Amino acid sequence: MAEEIEKWLTGSNEALNVNLVRSTSKSGDLLRVFAKPFHPTFTYPIFGEEETIFGYRNLELNLDFRANDLRPSLDIQYEEKWKPLGGTKAMDLKEMLKDYLPEYVFDGTNTSAELIGSNANAGSWKPPGKLLNSYSLHDKQFEIWCASLADPAAKEIFRRMQIFIPFYIEGGTCQNLDDQDWTMERWTLFLVYEVTPLKKLPGISPYTIVGFSTSYRLWIFPTLEILRATGSISEASNGDSISYTPPQLAKDPETFRYAEPYNPLSAPSRERISQFVILPPYQSQSHGAHLYNTMFALFISTPNIYEITVEDPNEAFDDMRDYCDMLYLRTLPAFASLSLPTVLPASTLVKDANIPTDLILGPDETLTALRHAAKISPRQFARLVEMHLLSTIPPLHRSTVRITRKEKSGHENDRRYYFWRLALKERLYRHNADQLAQMEQSERVEKVEETAKGVEADYARLLEGVEKRAKWAKVQEANGSAVRGGKRKKRVIADDDDDDGDVLGSAQEVVAAKRPKVTG
Numbered sequence: 001m002a003e004e005i006e007k008w009l010t011g012s013n014e015a016l017n018v019n020l021v022r023s024t025s026k027s028g029d030l031l032r033v034f035a036k037p038f039h040p041t042f043t044y045p046i047f048g049e050e051e052t053i054f055g056y057r058n059l060e061l062n063l064d065f066r067a068n069d070l071r072p073s074l075d076i077q078y079e080e081k082w083k084p085l086g087g088t089k090a091m092d093l094k095e096m097l098k099d100y101l102p103e104y105v106f107d108g109t110n111t112s113a114e115l116i117g118s119n120a121n122a123g124s125w126k127p128p129g130k131l132l133n134s135y136s137l138h139d140k141q142f143e144i145w146c147a148s149l150a151d152p153a154a155k156e157i158f159r160r161m162q163i164f165i166p167f168y169i170e171g172g173t174c175q176n177l178d179d180q181d182w183t184m185e186r187w188t189l190f191l192v193y194e195v196t197p198l199k200k201l202p203g204i205s206p207y208t209i210v211g212f213s214t215s216y217r218l219w220i221f222p223t224l225e226i227l228r229a230t231g232s233i234s235e236a237s238n239g240d241s242i243s244y245t246p247p248q249l250a251k252d253p254e255t256f257r258y259a260e261p262y263n264p265l266s267a268p269s270r271e272r273i274s275q276f277v278i279l280p281p282y283q284s285q286s287h288g289a290h291l292y293n294t295m296f297a298l299f300i301s302t303p304n305i306y307e308i309t310v311e312d313p314n315e316a317f318d319d320m321r322d323y324c325d326m327l328y329l330r331t332l333p334a335f336a337s338l339s340l341p342t343v344l345p346a347s348t349l350v351k352d353a354n355i356p357t358d359l360i361l362g363p364d365e366t367l368t369a370l371r372h373a374a375k376i377s378p379r380q381f382a383r384l385v386e387m388h389l390l391s392t393i394p395p396l397h398r399s400t401v402r403i404t405r406k407e408k409s410g411h412e413n414d415r416r417y418y419f420w421r422l423a424l425k426e427r428l429y430r431h432n433a434d435q436l437a438q439m440e441q442s443e444r445v446e447k448v449e450e451t452a453k454g455v456e457a458d459y460a461r462l463l464e465g466v467e468k469r470a471k472w473a474k475v476q477e478a479n480g481s482a483v484r485g486g487k488r489k490k491r492v493i494a495d496d497d498d499d500d501g502d503v504l505g506s507a508q509e510v511v512a513a514k515r516p517k518v519t520g
Contacts, residue, residue: 010053012051034281055081123202144190162177170314192290194210195208210279212276273309274311323466328374338362344359
């Protein structure tokens with residue numbers, strides 16, 4: 001019996017074929033963008049943890065999307081279907097997919113060509129919203145657009161493509177698109193398209209979806225630090241007086257009426273990158289970095305955005321984010337000039353003294369101003385500072401064997417390395433204080449040391465990637481293929497003043513994963 005049932009089982013990832021198709025304006029014929037379909041990475045949210053479909057032989061689920069506006073169609077084919085036996089029935093595939101695709105997909109009265117075929121306006125179609133960036137890559141042209149999800153056209157495209165979220169983001173879930181308009185206004189959809197010259201495709205839309213991302217704007221309590229960082233307050237030159245005027249608030253002290261309807265999106269906020277997907281045919285080609293940098297350029301130029309965060313990034317996305325953030329920060333003179341000391345006052349290194357991180361990493365005022373200008377979250381910024389300072393130490397001198405004399409080591413780079421490790425371990429201790437408090441003193445020291453080694457090794461790996469990408473960018477620029485309009489807008493920092501990753505997942509960075517976990 002088990003062998004018989006086995007014949008009716010199909011792996012859902014392999015059975016589900018995803019195609020991007022173009023529709024002609026006359027015949028309604030469908031033209032596949034790629035010769036072969038691509039497949040989901042995950043289907044367990046739809047078909048269960050085993051990612052197996054029961055009840056069909058030689059099953060194929062062909063899920064076609066119109067390449068420009070993502071209008072979908074579903075064609076289910078199989079040789080034979082299991083006949084009900086007692087309470088055992090074949091899986092109802094349409095029922096399992098109904099929450100992930102528009103209702104008209106399951107109508108059953110139209111063919112794929114009828115659903116997504118003829119489109120008289122295909123040649124003149126444009127993505128919703130505004131064009132943020134265009135770039136060339138491998139002799140092909142690409143564009144990045146953005147629109148609010150309050151825009152009906154953007155919302156409809158996102159509704160059609162939402163199935164890509166559970167397909168390619170581990171633990172990813174579709175969001176409710178029927179929320180109130182004010183909630184939808186907080187969501188921004190970013191779309192990456194390949195643009196094929198029209199002369200090559202007469203009467204057909206030149207746009208083919210490459211990937212997408214979403215971000216959500218979160219209101220943040222306006223502390224004095226946040227108001228200063230977002231330019232929401234004015235201060236007297238002597239620092240004695242501070243005034244705060246909420247955006248669009250009328251100056252009439254009696255009525256306090258708004259001059260215009262108040263827009264909460266203009267208040268101090270955090271911008272959270274939520275979903276982020278580059279489709280498989282376009283992965284590992286740096287499109288993820290182009291999209292991330294373009295989004296960051298928009299956020300960093302928006303004054304009331306205080307900080308940019310990411311929701312549950314996986315390790316690959318974290319790597320891409322580190323590469324992009326580091327390359328950007330190194331364009332800021334105040335960051336690029338950060339350096340490690342060669343000596344520290346003896347009083348700061350006595351046994352019971354606090355680790356002088358401000359003397360090792362740089363003055364708190366300078367680092368805070370840099371973090372606010374770059375709008376990078378505190379932990380991410382701390383890692384990037386540590387990573388950059390490690391890069392200033394020659395690899396030969398990154399050895400604990402050379403620092404047995406600690407601050408009295410003979411070579412200045414050995415002393416720099418010793419001080420760098422002190423600052424790193426101080427941050428790791430504070431970051432993992434609750435877990436470390438449960439350990440004995442000896443185990444605590446061992447755990448922090450173990451984690452520090454792991455973080456340093458990971459930094460070295462990431463720095464190699466940063467250097468490779470910096471060289472690649474120079475080659476691209478020399479070849480005339482540099483990003484157009486995609487660089488982040490720099491802000492001037494006063495001296496006295498936080499390609500991988502094509503899919504955003506849910507795994508968190510964990511270093512030294514023994515119980516209890518101590519993370520970097």
